[in-house]
Every structure is written in structure tokens, then in C-alpha cells.
Amino acid sequence: MRRVIMLLLDGGGDRPSGGGPTPLYAAHKPNLDRLAAAGSCGILDPIAPGIRPGSDTAHLSIFGYDPYRYYTGRGAFEALGAGIELRPGDVAFRTNLATVDENNVVVDRRAGRHVSPEEASEVERLVNEVIAPTVMGKLGVEVVYKSTVEHRGVLVMRGPVSHRVSNTDPHKVGEPILEARPLDGSREGNITAEALNMVTRLFSERARELGINAARREKGLPPINAILARGGGYMPSIEPITRRYGVRAAAIAGVALIRGVARAVGMDVYTAPGLNGTASDEYAHALRLAMDLLAGYDLIFLHVKGTDSAGHDGNYDLKRTVVERLDRALSEYMDRLEGMYVMVTSDHATPVSVREHTGDPVPILVYGPDVVRDEVDRFSELTCWRGALMRIRGMDIMPIASSYLGLSEKFGE
Template sequence: MKYVVVLGDGMADEPIEEIGNKTPLEYAKTPCMDELSKKARIGLVHTIPDGMNPGSDTANLAVIGYNPRKYYTGRSPLEALSIGVDMKDTDIAIRCNIVTVSEDDLPYEQKTIIDHSSSEISTEDAAVLLEAVQKELQNEMFQYYVGTSYRHLLIWDKGKVADLTPPHDILGKVINDYLPKENLLKDMMKKSYDILNEHPLNIERAKKGLNKANSIWFWGAGTKPVLDSFEEKTGKTGVMISAVDLLKGIAVGAGLKNIEVKGADGTLHTNYEGKAQAAVDALVKEDYDFAYIHVEAPDEMGHQGSLERKLQAIESLDSKVIRVVKEGLEKAGADYRMLIMPDHPTPIAIRTHTSNPVPYLLYDSTKEETHDWNYNEKDAKLSGNYLEEGYTLLSEFLENR
């Protein structure tokens, strides 16, 4: 038996009047998911433990079978694993986004955050800008590391876990009330605007109609993580396929093999088919037991507040990932189970994450089931299937209960 998780980050949503009070998942054209749902169990699962922030970090840990209350030490330390940073026990890892803030003549504190991803900046452009930041701000206490796209890393030697706000939670807001209370961090953010706003690369980006990547933004602080081995915990060998450092870091910590896919970049136009085929190849040709395919696009489109693009991301997930995996495994004659779900909702109306339960679809190619439901939030709720502890779903999926 082969096992595949297809994770549509932030795919769940709320009913939207513009599309007949349906959710994007309910409205989108998803023939493959709908076909599988007729032969699958669907339901709702609560991936965010009560009292914890609704982030992709806690949620994906839960989906992959790790109780966030036990294993979560912060988002950025997991990303540090992905980048290959060997953290000391006294280090604090902090996510360093490159964001867009307003260019008005107001003091930095009175500026507004425009875009948490700086027009989904490329890793190549971001590396140039981060180098300029490193040149001016890096020292023995603070070390900057290049990640992917707008997502980068700061290691604070003998630092502390500061209370920091994710930039995607405050889009369109004046930043003053959300700046770090730690003056060392706040001062670096203020100085970064002076370094970056008139940088030649940002001048060129503005001419192309792209948002300037004109400030760094710190959030997601945490301490060195320790995860149990996935293989020892489940008895399954596995791979991770994601363009996002967070997921790659979880994989490193869990002992899963990270598979790099050319053109997989975490954007709406990521290489969906390449990620799907990489999973099939890992399961069939390399004989791994388990593959986790993470697709970031629905979440990014939710943060952008774009219904059209979120629908496109969901439809691409259906036609270019799920269908390719299904057909590839069936062509190989493999028995398989597929778990399809989001990690958390990212409703378009509020452009950030919520802690609401998410719909899951659990399909087993060896079982004959017949249902009249489709895969969406409404039908998942009507099914009556509900799991309160999200991290228990994987054991059920892997038949290890």
C-alpha cells in the first residue's frame, strides 16, 4: 500500500456571496476530487490546538502526525532546519520576510504594510536585497540567511522569543502597533527601509509595476526544534515535496527525504505536474511508502484576497496534482490511500488564517464505497465525521490505530 497526502495550503474558506454563498472549494471545478469523494470518507478535522496560533507550522505538524503541543517550538526554527542552519541551544530563529510598506513621507512607524510577499518576489531578487541588509546590519549577534522567495531567516545569538506579528495578518494596516517591542529588532526593521527602498533593484522593480521589497519584517520566533523520526514513529519511509522552507524543515526534522522539483516555487504558477510526478516516481520507482505533496498557492491567493486566483489554484491542484497522482499510481498497478485536505482556512474576506476545522477526504483504492457527497466544507460537515485532535488523523490514514 502506498500513501499520499495532498495538502492544499489555506484551501478552506467561508461562503462568499459573489459565488452564490458557496466556498471556493465548493464552487471550483474539481472533477477529480468529486470523483474520489464518492468513494471516500470525508469529514472535518481540527488541526489547530485550542489556544495556539493558526499557522501553517502548527497545522502541518498536526497533519503529518506530530502533536503541536508537544513538538512545536516556533516556525522559524523549522525553516532553519531546511536552510541547513545548525542552531545552538541558545539561538533564537526568527522569520525575516521581505515586505512592501508604503512610500509616503510619514515616519516608518506610521507606514502601512502593503504586501507581505513583495509581488511574490523571486529568490534571486530577494537574495540581492538581503545581501544589502547583511552588509549593513549583520554582526556576531544577528546572522541573516537567504531562504526562498520573500521568506528568509534571522538567527539571534543568545536572544529571546519575542512576541512578533505575522505580516500577512495586518495587510493594509498602519504598522506602529505591530512593531517588535524589542528595540534591537525594531531598529533593524526601520534601518532596512533606508537600505532597501531606493536600492537599484527596487527602482527597477517599480518600473516593471512590481511592489518594492523595501523592508524586512520579523516574526515567528522560536527555539531549536526536536522531532521524532517519522519512520520510527510510523514504520513508513517517506518523502516531502514542497517549495516552502517550513515544510522542508519539518521534513529534515522528521527524517523525510526532501525532493526538489524544478519550477516549484510556491506561487500560483508553480510546477504542479512536476510535484505530482515526483511523488509518483518516489512511490513507484524508488519504493517509498509515503509522499507528502504541499501546494502553497491557495494560501497565497487567500492572503492576496483574490477569489479568481484562489479558484484557479484549487482547480490546478485538482487537475494537475491529484489527477496526475491518481492516474500515475493506477497505471503502475499500485494500491494506495490518498488524504486530501488543507492545513487551515485562509478566507479571502479577511486575508489571513483562522482556526476553524478543515475538510478532509480519505480515499482507499482497495475499498468500494458509494456516497453522494462532494469534497467541500459543507458536505464534510454534513457527513458527521469529525476529529478534534488533528494529529490523530495520520495514524488513521496509515491504518496504524
């Protein structure tokens, strides 16, 4: 029973700042290093050399889907991550709940950055139960709003729609809400722009009557009286990973966007206690779940967010600590990993010296039965380029996994 466990350290790659060791190099991680020593190492360009990936495009690539073909704006992946079932052709926008003045000029793009779950629910009811039926009646477009975190949410449109419409979010305080305009001459673009403008207008009109705004006024919080949309994307038609690579795959992730990408490519998505998508996550439960899921899947993908968060914060020690925490949690399973394939890599570098995603390659290791053993015995940016895998790309990972699993179709005879 061949299986693959893929551990992805989000933003785990780094640079040797001032010539010093990277967090991955410095981390005490005997288990990851044992896997590196026993297997093949290399460096990975998540998309292509030098390209600065987002987490969404990099995950698409690592899951075996060319992001230049399948990435259709963040909206769709954000909506999937929020648990909305998207069908091919659905259009999704990222939204902010915001505060505008009487002239529709934006006063606060995040409504004071304070939106409680109860307030979010009331907004959902307003959009989905009051506004959506009107839009459906007038334009034949189905509208679904879902709140995600704080002021953030997604607005999905289904029907004769297109993602080729401009944002209503002016991205600036002091500017009025923008009119959505179709970006091409299509009928769908026109309808979508009209639907989006209708939602925007009705929302600001009806928000006055919301009970939450009376309460917010008393607390001195700015009212929630606008919804700003941006980043329209449509849900592409994606051949599921099981069909494309012959691999039954599950993802364990706490981050909505990653869950969304995994779901988009047809993976079953799980979460585990302790896996909240933060730098203080604990990986014991997630790894146990991964082991349990091996009974029903060929490949388990486990997403570790903390390295990226620490990178964005410029926190070297925290980044190292996240790796060490994962490594400790791995201890318990090292025996069980024998006879399995383990792949460890990153979706991009988030160097603590840069605090943003960069285009650097990241280390990768492949451990498992009959894998060529090279001399690399330490998993890091400073060592893995000496390994037998040489330099590969994100899109190469799934074919390699599928081949080791003996599940890929032969191309030709």
C-alpha cells in the same frame, strides 16, 4: 506495497459566503470527486474546533506533532525553511533589513522593500564573516545570518542561548531600534540579548562602509543600515516521523516555511519545477516526482500553496482555478493511484470573504484499499461532513495513515 499520497490544499477550506457554493464545491474536479466518492470523507479540525491555525502549527499537527508542545515560535521554522541546518537548542529570529536615521530611529522597516539578491549576499558576508567572529570571540555564541526573500531573513544563534529575549524590531516607523532584553532571569537569556544587541549595533556601524549603500544612494534607494529581529524561537528536540510513526516520509513543497516544518519533523524535502509556492503553480512535475518517490518512501506529502494565496487575495475564481489545475494534473495518475491510499485535506480555511485564516473545519477525504465507502461524492465543505470519517483532528491523520500502511506500533498487547 502500500503507500500514502497526501495532497494538502493550503488554506483550501472556505465558507459558503452568502449561502453560495464554496470554491472547492464549485470547482470542476472530477478526479478529486472520484476519490471522494470511492472513499471516506469527513471534516477536519487542523488543531481543534474553532482554533485559527497558522500554516506552521497546522502542519505540525497534521504531521502528528502537537503544536502546543512543539511550536516554539516561527523563527526556528523559518530558518529551517531557508535551508539552515538547525540543531536542537539553536535559537532563530526572523529579521528585516531596514533603514534607520542617525539616531537609530526606523525610517523604513523594509529598506524600501527593495533588496536585490546581490545586496542580500553582501549583507550575509558582513554578518557571517565580519560580525559573527566578533560575537563568538566576546560571548561564545555562533551567529549565522541567511537572507530569504527581499528584505527578509533569519538570524540563528547557537551556543549558551535562549529564545526568551525581547524583539529589537519596534514594528513601527518613527520608533528607535529596541534593546533586546532577557525575558527570564536565565544566564542564556542574558547572553542572547547581549549577542543580539551586539549584532544590531555592529551592523548599523559597519553598514555605512557597504559598497551596496553607495550604489543605493545613487539610485535614490534608502540605505540598508539596520537589521531588526523578532519572533525568537528555539529548535525543539523532535523525534523524527520515521521513528514516531514508522513512516518514511517525503515532502514536496515550494514554500520555505512548509519545507522547514517538514524538515523539522524529519521528512526528506523536495521541490519540483513549477512548484514555487504561488497561485500560478503547475502541478504536473510535482505529481510525477511524487510518483517517482513512492519507490523509496511510505508517504509522500505534496503541498499546494495557491489556494491559500487566492484566499488571502479574496479571489474566488482563482481559488477555484487552482483546485481545477491540480485536478487536471491528477488525471494522468488516477490509474496508478489504485491500490494506494490518497488523503486530501487542508491545513486551515482562508475564506475569500475573510482573506485570513479562520477556525473553520476543512474537508478531508481518505481513499484507498478497504476504506469504508460513504455516500459523499463531492469533495467540499458543504458535503464532506456527511461522510464516514465524521469529525477528526489534524493530530489524527498520521496515526490513521500509519495504521493503513500497517506500520504503526501496537499500543499494548
